[in-house]
Every structure is written in structure tokens, then in C-alpha cells.
Amino acid sequence: MMRPDRGTGLALRYVAAVAVTLLFLFPVYWLFMISFKTPEEIFASPPVWWPKSLQLANYAVLFKDGDVVTIWNSVVIASVSTAAAMIIGTMCAYSIARFRTGGNFFTDWLLSNRMVPPIVIVFPVFLLYVKVGLVDSYLGLILLYTAFNLPYVVWMMRGYIQDIPLELEESALVDGCTRWQVFLRVVLPMARSGFFATAVFTFVFAWNEFIFALVLTRAEVTTFPVQVTHYFGGQSNFWAKIAAMSALGTIPIFIAVTLLQRYLVRGISLGAVKG
Amino acid sequence: MTAAARTPYTDRNFKYLLIVPAVATILLVGLFPVIYSLILSFQNVDMMFEDTSFQGAKHYRALIGDARFWESLGHTLLFLVIALPAELILGLAMAYLFLDRMPGRQVFVALLVLPVTISPVVAGATWRLLFDNRFGPINQILGWFSDEPVTILWTIDPSFVYAAILMAEIWQWTPFMFLLLLAALSNVDRSQIEAAELDGAGFWRRFRLVILPAIWPVMAIAILIRALDLFRLFDVVWALTRGGPGTMTETFSIYAYVLGFQQFETSYTAAMSFVVILILVVTITIVLRRMEIER
Numbered sequence: 001m002m003r004p005d006r007g008t009g010l011a012l013r014y015v016a017a018v019a020v021t022l023l024f025l026f027p028v029y030w031l032f033m034i035s036f037k038t039p040e041e042i043f044a045s046p047p048v049w050w051p052k053s054l055q056l057a058n059y060a061v062l063f064k065d066g067d068v069v070t071i072w073n074s075v076v077i078a079s080v081s082t083a084a085a086m087i088i089g090t091m092c093a094y095s096i097a098r099f100r101t102g103g104n105f106f107t108d109w110l111l112s113n114r115m116v117p118p119i120v121i122v123f124p125v126f127l128l129y130v131k132v133g134l135v136d137s138y139l140g141l142i143l144l145y146t147a148f149n150l151p152y153v154v155w156m157m158r159g160y161i162q163d164i165p166l167e168l169e170e171s172a173l174v175d176g177c178t179r180w181q182v183f184l185r186v187v188l189p190m191a192r193s194g195f196f197a198t199a200v201f202t203f204v205f206a207w208n209e210f211i212f213a214l215v216l217t218r219a220e221v222t223t224f225p226v227q228v229t230h231y232f233g234g235q236s237n238f239w240a241k242i243a244a245m246s247a248l249g250t251i252p253i254f255i256a257v258t259l260l261q262r263y264l265v266r267g268i269s270l271g272a273v274k275g
Numbered sequence: 276m277t278a279a280a281r282t283p284y285t286d287r288n289f290k291y292l293l294i295v296p297a298v299a300t301i302l303l304v305g306l307f308p309v310i311y312s313l314i315l316s317f318q319n320v321d322m323m324f325e326d327t328s329f330q331g332a333k334h335y336r337a338l339i340g341d342a343r344f345w346e347s348l349g350h351t352l353l354f355l356v357i358a359l360p361a362e363l364i365l366g367l368a369m370a371y372l373f374l375d376r377m378p379g380r381q382v383f384v385a386l387l388v389l390p391v392t393i394s395p396v397v398a399g400a401t402w403r404l405l406f407d408n409r410f411g412p413i414n415q416i417l418g419w420f421s422d423e424p425v426t427i428l429w430t431i432d433p434s435f436v437y438a439a440i441l442m443a444e445i446w447q448w449t450p451f452m453f454l455l456l457l458a459a460l461s462n463v464d465r466s467q468i469e470a471a472e473l474d475g476a477g478f479w480r481r482f483r484l485v486i487l488p489a490i491w492p493v494m495a496i497a498i499l500i501r502a503l504d505l506f507r508l509f510d511v512v513w514a515l516t517r518g519g520p521g522t523m524t525e526t527f528s529i530y531a532y533v534l535g536f537q538q539f540e541t542s543y544t545a546a547m548s549f550v551v552i553l554i555l556v557v558t559i560t561i562v563l564r565r566m567e568i569e570r
Contacts, residue, residue, distance in 0.1 A: 016372055021383050027446060028389055030412060031401040045409050088296040095293035102294070110297075113305050115559060117507035119528040120548040123535045124308035124315070147304035150297055179289040208394035210510045211528070215536060225396040229514060232403070239404065246397040257392045261385055265458045268391065268451060272496040273458040 031250075034243035035059065042239050058244040067241070070227040071248055076138060077223060078206035081145035086199050088146070089153025090191075094183055096154065097161040098169075107158075114151040118211045121148075126215050136218040144216065145206040152270070153202055159271040160194030161187060197263035200256050207253060224249040309552075316546035322539030334546035343522060344547060347530035348554075353437070354526065355505040358444045362501060363494075365445070366452025370460050373453075388454055390447045399514025402443035406430055406515075430516050436524050443511050448504075452497055459493035460486070499562070506555065527551060 033051055034042055035058050041048040062068050092110075095101040102109075125144060126135070134140035164187060172182045188195065213223040222230075228245050231238040257264065265273045316334055319326035338344055369387070373380055390398065405411050406429035417425040429439040463486055471481045487494075509528040512518060518525035518533070525533075531551075535544035 010377060013372060013375070013377060017377065017383050020369060020372065021386050024387055024390060024446065024450065027398075027401050027405055028393075030405055031397075034404060043410055046415050047410055047412050049412075088300060091293040092297035095290045099290035101290045106294075110301070113301055115503055115555065116305075116309075116552060117528060117555070119507065119509065119531045120312075120552055121305065121308060123531065123544055123548060124312035125304065126536075127315075127541065128308060128311065143300075144304055147300045150301055154297060183293075204392060208392075208396075210394065210396045210513070211532075214513075215532075225394045225510075228396055228400050232400075232514075237403070239410075242400050243404065246400055250393055250397060253392045253394075254389060257388065258385055261381070264388060265454055269455050269458070269493065269496060270500065272493050273455060273462075 028250075031243055032247050034239060035247040037240070037243075039240065058240040059248070062241065062244055062248070067227060067245065068248065070222050070224045070245075073138075073217075073221045074207055074223040074225075074249065077141045077145065077221065078203050080138070081142045081149065081206050082199055082203040084142065084146040085149040085153045085202055086195065089150050090157045090188070090195065091183075092150075093154045093157035094161055094187060097158045098166075107155075110151045110154055114148075118148070118209075122212050122215045125212075129216060135216055136220045138221055140216055141213060141221060141223070144212050145209065148209075148212070149202045149205055152205070153198055156198040156201075156267070156271055157191065157194065159266075159274075160191045160198070163194070164190045194263070197260055197267055200260055200263075201267040204253055204256065207249070312545040312548055315542050316549055318542050320541040321543070322541075330542070334543045335550065337543065338546055338550055343525075343530060344527070346522065347525045347527040348551075350524060351506060351508060351526040351528075354441065354444065354508055355502060358441055358448070358505055359498065359501055361441070361445050362449045362452045363498065365449045366497075367456050369449070369453040370456040373457055374460050384454070384457070387450050389450075391451045391454070393447065395447065395510035396514050398443055398447045399511040402439065402446070402511075403430060403515055406439055431520055433520055433523055436516050436520065440512055440515055440524060443515060444505075444508070447511070448501060451501065455493055455497040456490065459490035463489045502562075 036054045036056070037048065037051045038055060038057070041051050096107060122144075129135045129140050134143070168186055168190065169182050172186045173179075177185070208225065209223075210225045210229075213226045214229070217223065217226055224245060228242055228249070231242045231245070260267070317330055317332075319328065319330045319333070373383060393401075405413050408414055408426050408428050411429075413429070414425040414427055417427070427435055429435050467485050467489075468481060471485045476484065507528050508526045509532070512524055512526055512529060516524045518529040522530075527547075531544055531547055534540045534547065
């Protein structure tokens with residue numbers, strides 16, 4: 001096989017790498033840039049490729065109209081459901097990792113819950129929620145997101161707990177700790193980085209989720225992805241609001257994921273790759 | 276040996292206590308609704324009447340003759356069979372591009388992964404901005420290569436809606452494949468590749484005989500995750516076309532939404548959900564057997 005000399009090869013790869021990255025980032029750039037544009041700049045043809053100034057009027061409108069409350073709703077729902085799923089899920093994961101509770105069947109059953117299409121779940125849940133009055137409530141969505149994210153949490157935490165050497169737990173037991181103390185004082189601290197990474201991914205799933213929120217919210221607890229779709233109209237779209245709201249909802253995710261670079265591959269591959 | 280087997284086991288219920296909350300939550304919000312909808316599917320409930328008498332397989336029979344249902348499944352599969360291989364091949368090509376060390380590789384990877392993390396609805400909204408026929412940059416860029424202004428109605432024109440949705444979908448999820456395959460490729464034993472190279476194996480032979488078997492476990496899971504995601508495709512289509520024009524891009528998830536939440540055909544939607552779950556379970560069982568994924 002012909003090999004170009006190292007310098008040329010690297011330069012070519014560099015050019016390709018930059019081109020690919022720019023291509024993939026362009027939509028993100030366009031979204032954020034529109035959020036800074038003035039109406040004249042948004043509705044210009046040919047389009048304005050970069051805004052004259054980074055004016056924040058589009059964001060100010062969201063605050064003035066109270067639309068940012070949907071971000072707050074997302075914060076509440078995603079945080080509480082993440083906390084719940086992490087606590088319940090890690091307990092379950094510890095049981096599976098160390099005692100093989102329920103054997104393969106139980107693990108398979110847990111995972112299979114994640115394969116069911118959300119639309120299939122949300123429909124009966126909606127009917128149920130209508131009866132018990134949980135539609136358009138924090139609790140309703142929190143409950144659903146907790147259940148929906150549990151299989152992921154259990155699966156990931158099982159992997160992280162299995163990475164911890166067993167000897168530590170055994171010596172703690174010998175020293176007279178109870179099982180609960182071993183779990184809380186030995187296992188959890190040892191698994192804390194995996195725990196943290198899993199929590200962030202769980203948060204992101206809940207944060208980004210759309211179908212459940214679309215069906216189960218009306219006005220009170222609308223989350224930000226649902227709010228974004230409200231700006232699409234039959235006649236005209238509120239471009240500035242779409243862009244600003246999307247940007248507001250995306251920035252926290254970008255920051256979280258960038259900080260978690262090390263756990264990213266393991267997190268999104270359901271633990272298939274221990275990056 | 277597990278800790279349980281080696282240490283005296285005083286608190287026998289501990290392991291069951293640990294799983295109770297998780298099992299209860301999933302039963303409550305996962306299994307219970309599914310059983311509820313199985314019951315509904317044999318009744319006759321809709322917006323007007325709550326007729327809970329047993330109707331037999333009435334809705335299931337109706338479903339067999341429902342062209343819109345089969346079409347929606349067809350659309351879903353069409354998205355799947357185009358987007359999945361495209362993401363796989365593009366992701367693999369990108370993984371190869373970034374496989375060898377290069378300065379700033381971490382930065383490239385960190386930037387490339389961003390689309391994956393965006394809410395699919397926001398991704399759809401973003402592409403709607405890009406595709407706008409007058410103010411969007413895509414028609415503008417296409418116009419540079421054409422003599423006259425390009426005014427394609429990407430999200431309305433039947434000849435372009437599929438391309439539009441697929442572009443958004445492939446843009447968002449190719450980095451997912453890329454990231455997983457890059458990790459898998461980085462773990463391939465270099466000495467084996469070099470040995471194959473010395474034996475005179477060309478690129479394709481090396482890929483097929485050495486690299487592919489090594490990355491297959493990860494690749495299989497990546498394919499599985501994406502196939503399941505594409506099967507439930509909703510958000511991006513909803514943001515871009517809402518299944519339109521007409522029902523041209525309607526996936527089964529969107530059809531189920533329309534049936535259940537706009538036409539309030541409660542029992543019928545429940546029956547449809549069940550057929551879909553059945554199709555899914557059968558397919559997954561067969562595919563998993565064939566892929567032989569190791570646990």
C-alpha cells in the first residue's frame with residue numbers, strides 16, 4: 001500500500017478534520033446566531049451569515065413574557081426525577097451486581113422496559129393520569145421520567161459497582177459494618193464518579209425528552225422542548241423565540257457534556273465501551 | 276464467588292429490600308399501563324363512549340385493514356433502513372479519520388459530539404430554520420451553484436421532505452456512531468493489523484478479517500441502540516413536518532399520537548400499541564439471537 005509521507009498525510013487529515021467539524025457544527029452555529037439577530041437580520045434574504053452585534057433582545061423577550069418558566073419546569077422535573085432514579089436505581093444495581101438478584105431474567109426484564117417505544121407507554125399513562133388528576137403536574141412527569149430512566153441507571157451503575165474490588169466490602173463486613181453501612185459508606189463513595197456521570201446523563205435524557213412532556217403537560221408544567229414547538233405557527237414561525245429558547249435549553253447540556261468528556265462514551269453506549 | 280456466598284449472611288432480606296423501590300416504580304408506571312392498555316384494546320372506548328364490554332379482536336382485525344397504519348410502519352422502516360447504514364458508514368469513516376493521533380484530537384471529538392446531546396426537538400427546530408425556503412442558508416448555498424435562486428420548500432414539497440428529515444436525523448446521530456466506533460477502533464490490537472498487513476492483506480481484507488470482528492461487539496450495540504431509537508422516531512419528524520405533507524412522513528409513533536390524542540380512538544390506539552410491541556419483541560428476539568451479543 002502506498003503511504004504518503006507523514007507530514008502530508010497529517011496535513012490532509014487535518015484539513016478533512018476541520019471540514020467535517022465545521023460541517024457538523026454549522027447548524028449549532030446557525031441556531032445560536034439567530035438568537036442574537038435582530039428581526040431585520042433574521043428576515044433578510046440572502047441570509048445574514050453573522051449578526052452585526054450580539055444583542056440580547058430575543059432573550060429579554062423570553063424573560064419578559066415569562067416563557068423562561070418552562071426552563072425552570074425542566075430544571076425541577078429533570079432534577080427531581082434524576083435524583084429519584086439515581087437513589088432507587090443504584091440500590092437496585094448494587095443488589096444485582098453483588099447478589100445477582102433475580103438472575104439474568106430480572107436484568108433482561110429491566111432492560112426490556114427501555115426498548116418499548118415511549119408513545120406506547122404514554123398513551124395508557126395519560127388515561128391513568130386523567131383519572132387520578134396527574135396530568136399537567138410536576139409529580140406526573142417526575143414519576144414517569146423516574147421509571148423511564150431506571151433501567152438505564154440500574155444498567156450503568158451495575159457496571160460501575162462491578163468495577164469496585166470486592167475485598168473492600170468484605171473487610172468492612174468483617175469490621176462489623178452492616179450491609180447498609182457497607183453500601184452507603186464503602187460502595188457509594190467508591191462509585192461516586194460513575195454515579196455522577198450516570199446522573200448527568202439521566203438528567204440530559206429527562207431534560208431533552210419530548211413525547212411524554214407533549215402529552216402530559218398543558219400549561220402549568222410545560223417543559224422547554226414542548227415550548228419550542230409552540231412557537232411554530234401555521235402562518236408564521238417565531239424564529240427569534242425558537243432560537244433563543246432552544247439556545248437557553250441547550251447551553252447547560254453542552255456545558256455538562258463537555259465537563260463529562262471522560263465518561264461520555266461509556267455513558268452513551270450503555271456501558272458497552274468502558275472508555 | 277459473590278460476597279453473599281463467602282460471608283455469613285445475617286440479613287437475608289437485604290438484597291430484596293434494595294430492589295423493591297425500583298421494581299415498584301417500573302410496575303406502577305411501566306407494566307401497569309401496558310396491561311391497562313391490553314385490556315382497553317379488547318373494549319370499545321373512544322372520545323364519546325366508554326363501552327367496556329368485551330369486543331374480541333375487533334380492533335385488531337380493523338388494524339389489519341388499516342392502510343394508514345401499515346404505511347406509517349413502512350415510513351418508519353424507510354427512515355430506519357436509510358438513516359442507520361448512513362450513520363454507520365459516515366461514523367466509521369469519521370472514526371478512521373480521527374483514529375491516529377493528531378494535535379487537538381480531543382477538541383475535535385468534544386465538538387463533534389455536541390449534536391448528539393441536543394434535544395431531538397431542538398435539532399428538528401434548528402433544521403427547520405436551516406431549511407427555510409426564503410431565510411434559510413441551505414437554499415442560499417444551493418443557489419451559489421445554480422443560475423437562478425433556489426426556493427425549495429424542504430418541509431412541504433413531497434420530493435424533498437424525506438431528504439430533509441433524513442439529513443437532520445443523520446446529522447444528529449452520526450456523531451453517536453462516530454464516538455462509539457472511534458472507541459472500539461482505538462481498542463483494536465495494532466499488532467494484529469500489522470501482522471495481517473505483512474501477510475499482504477489489503478485494506479478490505481484487513482477490515483473484514485481483523486478489524487470488524489474486533490469492533491463488532493460495540494458496533495452491534497451501537498446498531499441496536501440506533502435501530503430502537505429510529506423505530507420510535509417522533510421528535511424530529513414532529514418538529515419538521517408533523518408527518519406531512521398529508522401523511523407522507525408519518526411514522527407509527529406519530530400515527531399513534533394522532534389516533535390517541537387528536538382523534539381519541541382509545542381502544543383502537545391501544546390495540547395498535549400492542550401490535551407494535553409484538554412486532555418489536557419478535558424482531559428483537561430474532562435479531563439478538565443472530566447478533567449473539569455477549570452480556
